[in-house]
Amino acid sequence: MELRHIRYFLAVADERNVTRAAERLGIGQPPLSQQIHALEEELGVKLFRRTGHGVVLxxxxxxxxxxxRRILHDTRAAVEKAQSAGRGEIGRLNIGFTGSAAFNPVVSRLIRAYRQDYPNVVLTLAEGNTSELLAYLNDGRVDVAFVRLSGQSPAGVQLLHIAVEPMKVVLPATHPLAKKRRISLAALAEDHFVLLPREASPTLHDVIVGACKKAGFDPIAGQEAPQLSSVVNLVAAEFGVSLVPASVCQIQVEGVVYRDIVGTSISIRLALASRIEPTPAKTANFLAKVPDAVSTVSRADAPALDTQGSL
Structure with a gap:
């Protein structure tokens, strides 16, 4: 039995006349009668009884x-569902992000805009460091990931620019330099630095170490932090000082202060990573919203994004 047999049958049942049903279906009356007869032969029962004005069930x-009718309805619903999924209008989008990425205004703007346009796509969020997120992306646990990377994209991964953020000094409120509005890195040469392990976030680690070396000293390694957001808490506990992207300043923890860096420009890039191929429609739809989110935030809050340089 084919779906067309069901459509033919229901057309005759609705019209109660084979000729009118044939006109509705756009086929000849004899072929329609033959198809109905074949369906009855297959089922082993009579589906219609002839009357003086046509046929009745x-x-x-x-x-x-x-x-x-239920089968035909379910079939149409299945087709529409498949087409919606093919357009990326339903399904699940798994988003990975570093602990600090959530504080960047472009990220929230992008996710909000996507949810407004694709309300039937379920979003799931997974937090991790850059290395973890790239592994999640590679094995399919996330579809896109907000990461901090510089230089070339890893194999099989494409990167879309999100923002270049200036770095700031974060230090305990009890630190002798806490009362200054701007601090030179050289003044921190004797302090212990709270850092993420390089294997967890090579870009951030290298930016901090490289900036310190440029300022004339090797940073004294202190307590390691599992996530960038954890750095602030460790600084508040007076394990040392550190450098963080400007958006992290939104983490208001008692016992820490954020200060601008004087004498040099230090920044770090936030990018959106995705697999190069194949790109499902739901992922492509999310990526397509990046340019507008970046430009909207840049216009509304230009000081938040340092566009003068990149890593």
Whole structure:
């Protein structure tokens, strides 16, 4: 039995006339009669009874019609669902992000805009460091990931620019330099630095170490932090000082202060990583919203994004 047989049957059942049903379907009356007869032969029952004005359903036909309508409805719904999924309008989008990425205004703007346009796509969030997120991306646990990377993209990964953020000094409120509005890195040469392990976030680690070396000293390694957001808490506990992207300043923890760096420009890039191929429609739709989110935030809050340089 084919779906067209069900459509033919229901057309005749609705019209109660084979000729009118044939006109509705756009086929000849004899072929339609043959298809109905073949369906009855396959089912082993009579579906219609002839009358002086056309045809009516038999008891078997009535029973078959109820399920036939459901089958046709479910088939149409399945087609529409498949087409919606093909357009990226339904499904699940798994988003990875570093602990600090959530504080960047472009990220929230992008996710908000996507949810407004694709409300039937379920979003799931997974937090991790850059290395973890790239591994999640590679094995399919996330579809896109906000990461801090510089230089060339890893194999099989494409990067879309999100923002270049200036770095700031974060230090305990009890630190002798806490009362200054701007601090030179050289003044921190004797302090212990709270850092992420390089294997967890090579870009951030290298930016901090490289900036310190440029300022004339090797940073004294102190307590390691599992996530960038944890750095602030460790600084508040007076484990040392550190450098963080400007957006992290939104983390208001008692016992820490954020200060601008004087004498040099230090910045770090935030990018959106995705697999190069294949790109499902739901992922492509998310990526397509990046340029507008970046430009909107840049216009509304230009000082938040340092566009003068990049890593």
């Amino acid at each position: 038999t008891e078997a036909g009535e029973a078959f019609a109820a399920d036939a």
